Amino acid sequence: MENNIIFDKPFKTYDELISIMEERHIDIPNKEFAIQVLQNYSYYGIINGYKNTFLQVPNSDSFIPGTNFNELYTLHLVDTALNNIIFKYILFLEKALKSRLSYLVAQKYGVYTDPSDFRCLQDNDYLYKKNYSTSGGKRTNVLRSLKERISRDTKNPIMQHYLNDKNHVPPWILTTSIPYGLTIEWYNILKSDDKQAICDSFITPGLFSNEQSKEFVRKAFELTKEYRNKIAHGNRTFSMISLPQLPKAQTLALTFNIISEEEYNNRMGQNDTFAVLLALIVMLSDKYLISNFQTELYNTLSPYSSILFNKQSILDIFNFPNNLFERLDNLIAQKFN
Incomplete structure (x- = not known):
């Protein structure tokens, strides 16, 4: 047949x-x-x-x-290089979240957890269920997933060292064994005050209401996570679809209006590659790191600034504004002013 x-x-x-x-x-x-x-x-x-x-x-x-054919090949090379840069700085954001999250959890709830207590019933355990919020309905599953990472991750030498040679697995060691998505889920089940403390460490307190602050931070995490996942599965930078959307009011304010409301309404900076760049620059607090990010982007794209691909510039193809680097300069200057 x-x-x-x-x-x-x-x-x-x-x-x-x-x-x-x-x-x-x-x-x-x-x-x-x-x-x-x-x-x-x-x-x-x-x-x-x-x-x-x-x-x-x-x-x-x-x-x-x-x-x-060489133009198609060139686009592939530029796209791959851009993907690699964005991927790297999303990893830096992941590390920043893990560092802040593990610090807060250890400070408030201690450094001990029982890997075998999947129901999370011990009140001296930092994964004790009452340390976390039930509002999203995911507390039980997230805490169980975290416990399973401790007890079943046989490939992580750091985790094995703590399980075999130490008398506890602190939260900063647990974060070495969990992916970005599970880290975000852990953050999402924090109690309101704990979550606000994390938010305030990423964006300046007082600019928005607490709920608006949490909304932007949550969306920035979701956007960068989904974008990274699509990169990892071979998606092209300039054809990403179905990504989480950054909220308008917070995005315009936190980027000092380097995009206009009209541009945002026309989908620039909502949930595209440009939005990912903005989210990373807003969320990363290390000026040296952001400066390197900008330099790497410039070095990747600027050699093709005078080349047209079917009457389109390299910035057009990636749906970036034509004055991308002027805008990023302004954003970074005002962020660290």
Whole structure:
């Protein structure tokens, strides 16, 4: 039965893939180089990944005549480099949350937890259920997940060292064993005052109501988590969809209105790559770190500032404003003024 099926996407040799590209109006200046690129990154990763910038008709396979294979390859390289930079600074935000969270928990609730108490009933345990809020309905599952990370993480040498050679596993050691998503869930079940203390360590207290402050911080965590997950699964920087949205009032105020209300309403800085950049700059408090972030972004994008890809600049393609770096300069200057 299977032998009679005509597959939609049958295997193609590299030479056949080259022919398909030429039939679709893609110029191949150097076929040996093109084959080498396809070996390293695949046809899907290079052609399907970036074709929307060069199509004659959206959602077709017909490229604008004169589209150059090297342009598609260049976009892939820039996109990968940008992904790597953003990924790295999301990791810094994750570390900042873990550091603040573990400090607060240890300070208020101690450094002891019983890995076998999955019901979290011991009142001397920092994962004791009454230390946390029931408002979101997730307390039981989150606390159990944290306990399971302690008792079942056999691949983390730090955790194993504390389990085998120490008499307790403090919260700052637990954070070495949990992913960003579970860390955010731990933060989300904190009691209101504890959560506010974390928020106040990320953004200046008093700018908004407590609920508005918590809303922005929660959305910034959710946005960066989802963006990182999509990067990790090979999504392209400029085609991210279904991401959490930063709240308008807080975003405009915390970025000193470097985006206008009209731009925000037109989806700039809501839940796109630009929003991720803004969230990271707002949430990271280390001026040296943010300066490095800005420099890395500039060094990645500026070499292509005079190049057009089907009449679009590199900033257009990534849905950044054309004066991106002027805006980031203003934001950083006012943040640390």
